Amino acid sequence: TINWPIPHNRPINLPTYPFQHQRYWPALAAIRPVDAVSxxxxxxxxxxxxxxxxxxxxxxxxxxxxxxxxSHPWLADHAVAGTVLLPGTGFLELALQAGHHV
Incomplete structure (x- = not known):
């Protein structure tokens, strides 16, 4: 148990076994897009x-x-050895759009 200042000032239990599979990240369903302007x-x-x-x-x-x-399911079509990568044309598109914006 750790008792340092954390939100709501309550202690949390950490796993004691290194391979205890418990997720501490929010579920994908809980992640909502944020309006940048707001x-x-x-x-x-x-x-x-x-x-x-x-x-x-x-x-x-x-x-x-x-x-x-x-957020972009089409990325699954661009996997190399089981790892999903942003294709090179995606990086080019990001650079072009940033340049156009500036």
Whole structure:
């Protein structure tokens, strides 16, 4: 049991066996898309880019997104040795869209 300050100030039990399979991450059903504008970011206007923001005091822009099999099921078609990868054309599209936005 750990008693450091955590949300709601209650102790939590950690697994004592290293291979005790218990998930501590939220289920995919609990993950909801966030509206970028509602949290102060600009909408990127592209299905692969979620949000865009200009960093204060600089000429730098930051683009962010969540790419997963849950949000983009077509990624499953791009697996190499059982690992899903974003295809090279996806990286090119992200770079082109970021350049166009800037």
């Amino acid at each position: 949290i102060g970011l600009g909408a990127a206007g592209h299905p692969l880019l979620g949000a865009a923001v200009e960093l204060a005091g600089t000429d730098t822009h930051l683009f962010t997104s969540l790419l997963s099999l849950h």
